[in-house]
Amino acid sequence: MPFSYLSHLYCPKCQKPYASTEIRQLCVCGSPLLADYDLQALKKEWTPGSLKGRSPDLWRYHELLPLSDPGNIVTLGEGMTPLLPMKRLGSDMGIERLLMKDEGVIPTGSFKARGAAVGVSKAKELGVKELAMPTNGNAGAAWALYAARAGIRASIVMPVEAPLITRKECAISGANLNLVNGLIGDAGKMVAQAVKERGLFDASTLKEPYRIEGKKTMGLEIAEQLNWRLPDVILYPTGGGVGLIGIYKALKELAALGWVQRDKFPRLVAVQAAGCAPIVKAWEERKSESEFWADSRTAAFGINVPKALGDFLVLEAVYETEGCAIAVDDAELLEEQARIARLEGAFVCPEGAAAFSAARKLRESSWIKSGETVVALNTGSGIKYPDTVRADAPVLNPGDRIPPA
Ligand SMILES: *Cc1c(COP(=O)(O)O)cnc(C)c1O
Numbered sequence: 001m002p003f004s005y006l007s008h009l010y011c012p013k014c015q016k017p018y019a020s021t022e023i024r025q026l027c028v029c030g031s032p033l034l035a036d037y038d039l040q041a042l043k044k045e046w047t048p049g050s051l052k053g054r055s056p057d058l059w060r061y062h063e064l065l066p067l068s069d070p071g072n073i074v075t076l077g078e079g080m081t082p083l084l085p086m087k088r089l090g091s092d093m094g095i096e097r098l099l100m101k102d103e104g105v106i107p108t109g110s111f112k113a114r115g116a117a118v119g120v121s122k123a124k125e126l127g128v129k130e131l132a133m134p135t136n137g138n139a140g141a142a143w144a145l146y147a148a149r150a151g152i153r154a155s156i157v158m159p160v161e162a163p164l165i166t167r168k169e170c171a172i173s174g175a176n177l178n179l180v181n182g183l184i185g186d187a188g189k190m191v192a193q194a195v196k197e198r199g200l201f202d203a204s205t206l207k208e209p210y211r212i213e214g215k216k217t218m219g220l221e222i223a224e225q226l227n228w229r230l231p232d233v234i235l236y237p238t239g240g241g242v243g244l245i246g247i248y249k250a251l252k253e254l255a256a257l258g259w260v261q262r263d264k265f266p267r268l269v270a271v272q273a274a275g276c277a278p279i280v281k282a283w284e285e286r287k288s289e290s291e292f293w294a295d296s297r298t299a300a301f302g303i304n305v306p307k308a309l310g311d312f313l314v315l316e317a318v319y320e321t322e323g324c325a326i327a328v329d330d331a332e333l334l335e336e337q338a339r340i341a342r343l344e345g346a347f348v349c350p351e352g353a354a355a356f357s358a359a360r361k362l363r364e365s366s367w368i369k370s371g372e373t374v375v376a377l378n379t380g381s382g383i384k385y386p387d388t389v390r391a392d393a394p395v396l397n398p399g400d401r402i403p404p405a
């Protein structure tokens with residue numbers, strides 16, 4: 001059996017096919033490209049039993065990943081994160097079976113490690129020596145660290161307001177780190193310029209086809225962890241939307257292999273911050289693409305994306321699974337973040353907290369029905385965002401009495 005069943009790349013907008021043996025960015029029509037696999041051949045060779053005894057990381061699904069040679073894998077042990085029952089929080093919001101897919105325990109502290117692991121590995125396989133990317137922080141941190149491990153040079157541009165720790169992750173990896181007095185779109189334009197002038201590999205969200213392949217493994221893992229019985233609802237904090245597109249792609253590939261049933265697909269929910277909700281607006285207006293969201297602002301920095309290149313794919317995934325898109329304001333998501341820590345001992349990131357807050361609202365409106373199995377993605381560790389928490393505490397002198405709790 002080949003290590004990977006990758007067959008080619010294709011454009012989801014104009015259907016043009018491309019060979020996967022060369023470096024590729026966007027389709028000539030401007031759309032992102034997606035990877036396709038020879039699922040008919042794989043179906044004959046591969047069963048859920050084939051996964052037994054494989055390492056507990058995302059490379060256990062290598063047949064559905066784009067690497068042809070295992071020697072090119074660049075890994076820090078990412079993947080197979082816990083799918084935890086949230087009993088106390090669930091009963092607080094009236095969802096008996098509430099589960100958290102916890103990406104807070106992955107290398108670099110956010111699920112961006114998945115996209116970076118697969119994206120950097122494939123870039124290495126294709127001979128990339130130097131890459132560039134704009135970021136709101138977490139993606140840049142992950143790509144800088146994985147690129148360091150691969151021996152690839154990375155130029156990263158992020159807003160000055162991006163979480164400080166992500167800046168430091170880039171700096172310590174030796175990346176060419178630059179800050180911009182602006183938003184991720186401004187960083188994107190600067191990267192595009194450098195790509196044009198210096199021929200760097202453009203690792204911007206969806207401008208290369210393999211980051212999404214790494215992120216899709218969240219969908220594969222959720223299915224495997226539930227023993228191939230899919231949940232009713234999956235909530236995902238949506239910025240560029242790569243994770244949501246990836247989860248939907250994973251489900252379709254598993255259905256083509258016959259491992260899950262198409263009519264049992266979960267309803268996919270795109271969760272955004274009220275201060276940056278272009279996908280929610282488009283969904284409410286039944287549009288197939290979003291519009292640029294001016295003056296975007298939210299404490300959930302990873303989902304501050306005013307216009308996503310793959311917006312049409314996010315909306316397609318939401319429509320086709322009869323899901324929805326919903327916005328949560330910062331006060332709500334920060335309150336939920338604290339509640340999750342108090343009730344469950346989990347310090348989730350603000351983006352993850354938004355997904356839980358959305359679950360609460362959707363249960364209140366009965367969009368989530370009683371008895372349904374609900375999975376919320378916590379996309380990163382709360383430890384990366386110390387500024388979202390106030391920690392006022394009395395300072396005592398040695399020998400003072402501790403006041404009662
Ligand atoms: C990037 C990011 C998101 C959004 O991911 P997309 O796949 O781009 O929508 C959510 N949460 C965190 C913590 C992130 O870093």
Ligand SMILES: [Zn+2]
Binds near residue numbers: 029
């Ligand atoms: Zn095209």
